[in-house]
Amino acid sequence: MYAEERKESEAMGVEIPVRETIAFPKEISADWYQMVRNTLKEFHISVSRLGMTLGVSRVHITDLLNGKRSIKKEMKDSIEDAVIRLNPNHALSLQIDYLRVRFPSDSERIAMDIAEEILEIPFSYFDKLGHGWNNYETVYQYGLDGGILLCESAKEELGILLEMTGQACRRMENHLELTERTWYELFRKIERCNGVYKRLDIAVNDHHGILDIHHMKLLLEDGSYVSRFRSYEFIRSGAIKREKEGSGDTLYVGSKDSEIYFCIYEKDYEQFVKYQIPVEEAYIKNRFEIRLFEERAASFAKSMRSCQKDEDGLERLCFGVINHYLAFLVKEEGKEKRNWVMDPMWNHFISQVHRDKIRLEMQPREQSVERSLYWVRHQCMPTIRSLHQKGKLLMEEELEKGKTNARLDRILDSEEEIRWQKAAKNYYEENLEEKLREEMEGSKKMGKQRRVEGDRN
Template sequence: MVNLEERSGSFLPELPYTNRGVIRQKEELSALIDWCQITIKEVPLEAVIEDVLRIPMELMMVTGYEKGIAGHEVVAIFDNIKVLKPTGNAQYQGFQILMSGKGCRNYENFLQLNEETWFDFLNRVCQYHINFPRIDLAIDDRKPYLSIPDLIVRTKEGLLSSKLREIDFHDSGELKEEVFQSKGGSLYLGSSASNLRLVFYEKGYEQNKKYGTELDENWNRYELRFRQEMAVSVVQELLRYRDVAGLAMEVLNSKIRFLEKPTGSMTTRKRLYPTYQAWAELMKDIGKVKLTMQPQKKSLQKVWEWLEKYVAPSLKLFAEVGKIEKRDYIGNLVANGEMNITQKQLYDDYIKARRLEERG
């Protein structure tokens, strides 16, 4: 059990009939919990779902559609909120709650429904015999303060002071008039298996590539990925001070600093290099950030956006041809189509949510 010093409408929106594109945020900086993975022991499955998650049991049904993660299999699922049990060498008496970034956004629907915050949920979880294999904090920067390609260049040039020794980066783009233009850069500090990994990337480009949404060139994301002992410490700090920004700033300032080449000095001692101005401004303003929630039932929305962008024009073509030939091409297409397992899961989730709405 984690000891603490202090206690601190609708699941599925109506499908859109216009292309909403990227949802614009008023805040230039906002913070999210973007991954939450919890091992909880000596608690039966029904209690994990109804008492810990506070999700109605009838929503979290075993479907057999989803694969688990290493050493675990899914026993209950609603969209991207999963409960898993250990298998093989990972045997223990308990379960694992797994919410990816999408799962966190899905779970915020339930938090709002229960008039709770993430702090309420984490505080409740910590009353049980638990561990946190991983928790991620994400800072969304819509100003943006930083240029990811510039950070990558500075890193290559040695203008980075970092306690995280393993560094990786990815920068895709295209040549325009013989000049390389970035279209989705990422910088990774720390290994994927370490207790702390920092990731800086162009979120707008990532969303555009994944889902075909309207490109937001001014959307960066900075992720702090915590594992094991550090994840537990982070949760304790969040509940003690309820200050996501302060925690993020403390971690970033203690681990990394982007630098400027000093002018008029021959020193090679990085600790004497001035701080990169854009980094200093971000560190100054990040203290104003509050933890926000962006509840989304994203899966159907993303399918709809994909249909609108990539499939609707072809459907329109055959609908018009069908009028001339007196044939229902679209109706025949739907009648003969079969859903895959992911689509069946989406449909099942939708039906369960509608039934809950009708009941309540």
Template sequence: MTELKNPPHANRGVVIVKEKNEAVENPLTSMVDYIRVSFKTHDVDHIIENVLHISKDFMAEKSSGFYGYVGTYELDFIKVMYSAPGDNRGVLIELSGQGCRQFESFLKCRKKTWFDFFQDCLHNGGSFTRLDLAIDDKKTYFSIPELLKKAQKGECISRFRKSDFNGSFSLADGETGGTTIYFGSKQSDAYLCFYEKNYEQAEKYDIPLEELGDWNRYELRLKNDRSQSAVKALMKTKDLTLIAMQIINNYVRFVDADENVTREHWKTSLFWSEFIGDVGKLHLFMKPQKDLYQKSRNWLKNSCSPTMKMVLEADKHLGRSDLSDMILEAELSDKQQKMLEVFTADISDMVV
């Protein structure tokens, strides 16, 4: 559940979400969910310190990268890749969904918003090659499986030519395991993904479905020129409404079949009108996550803690100190040393 706090005027439409009680009056929340932005420079230090505003001292370096980049500086899910000298790829910032949540802690510490980050990127010649926005719907204006049936009956008017879907069910009792609909091609510069987030989270974290309640997720995924144009539009309006309405409403519309008129004149379904109307009231939300390298902690807990407990119990019985000796004698890698520095630092210590 979430408690929404109204931001100061300087936040320009960005609201901080705190994990407490979900406000019923705000059934829709939207967040930046994925970013890739490239810079035609090899000055990786400048990008880290003047765009991310993070001290490079806290970032671990590894001699590999993706998309043709040869190296990466990373602070958990916040990644900065660099190319070889002479390679015009330059420098790339990549923030996954978790990376976005972690980066919001740095933005919050500096009393900045995503719009400030976008401005820093554009000011430094950044070119956005991917931008994902996620809308979480706890009201569930519609059932995704029913939406799929409606689309399969031809009651979806769209500028996209293609749609795809997937789902699962239990062979034991026929219980469904969540449905996902893709509007458009995954290879195109714009496509939408609607899915049942509660099923995905229940399976991922082994949580009973009823504990999560109703929860749909609508993702707007933009690439290349579409993502660059979207960021520039956001910077002009400081308002998520423009991009959310443009992408969803202009690309997809659900209607009710009427044999008395041609398909293009079928009336918009009431549930879709209500949904689009509330999308138009969206703010860009932030949900800062301060916990860094939580994946490593979880791995230690899930994979190693039973073995460590076994050795500890044996040490107690035998009067030995094998476990503590192993820990004291262990040597940290460069990456683990950087992780230790992050663990023992405050977010404010890492910003520049």
């Protein structure tokens, strides 16, 4: 079936990337262990991350991969499946890309409680901003630009607002990974604390350029689609100097005033404009965002939480929503629209036949550090280099006299403290496991010795 549809798609001029597979040895052997370790290293997958995916501790998975614990066939299959799912080279991946939640407030609940009980971030690492935001008088931020926001108001009905943009979500993922948690655990805490979802964006990242936004726009204009939405908007942004032919395209399908709409845009062009990352080097080519608000956001979050133990559940949920609202077709003269076939490009995107299973990806980034380095490299470095060449001693003297960024220092200190705590916890767990094994082995030896002495008597 896959081969036939692939031939048909290629005949119509749609390029279908070959699915990437990993051929693990069939039997558990030294080669199998080595291949798993090499693949983890190649894909930059930490043992902690693999353990979190499998639902076991880092120590347990380390013992399995080091041969200290026996591996049954079921666990072997689970490890291989997890490694394949964590492959960063897959064509598509899922991400949480925006989160807005309102918590009821009273005299006993303040922003500090949300930070420490739900986010598990010490409130001392948040900075109080010198301005309000979105009708909230007091705003606290964790991180620099694009940080996690907690907003308070004297008006009790506004409650406490938690706001995460895309950058803040990546920052939250950095914290979640350091504390060995996932979005699922965070959503569970939000619901336990009566959080009300106001907005939730789910991004389907297209890494191979499957989607063609301009082609979708032409299909919409031609009426070659079916949709529950009544409107769409196409935006083409331009630049006088750019690295690729054409410009960044964005397609909105559905009304921005409704509780759900889609936003599809060229992520590679956006990254080029923002960070001068060459288009061909962009990790994400296109992005398909499902933007949910109010009741739709709450309903999706509830359904998503039940997907934690269902490997394919989140993929079915996301693509079920997309398929429910939109499909692109190939116009066939003389046939009713209901008999038109699906557009090959869209079929490749929406159909599981053509692609690997999709996972909820976490891309933890220390955004504040990256942004600071980027700013120094592009805004300051040319001046620094000139000054350094003309007056090295003067430049060194100025660096000695300069003040550090207090906010950035606190952020770096917080991340360092979390890493230190995690390292201490891992060390304790490893030593505890080792100690327990030694005690068990000692008990076995003692029991054996007693049996030998009993036989002698």
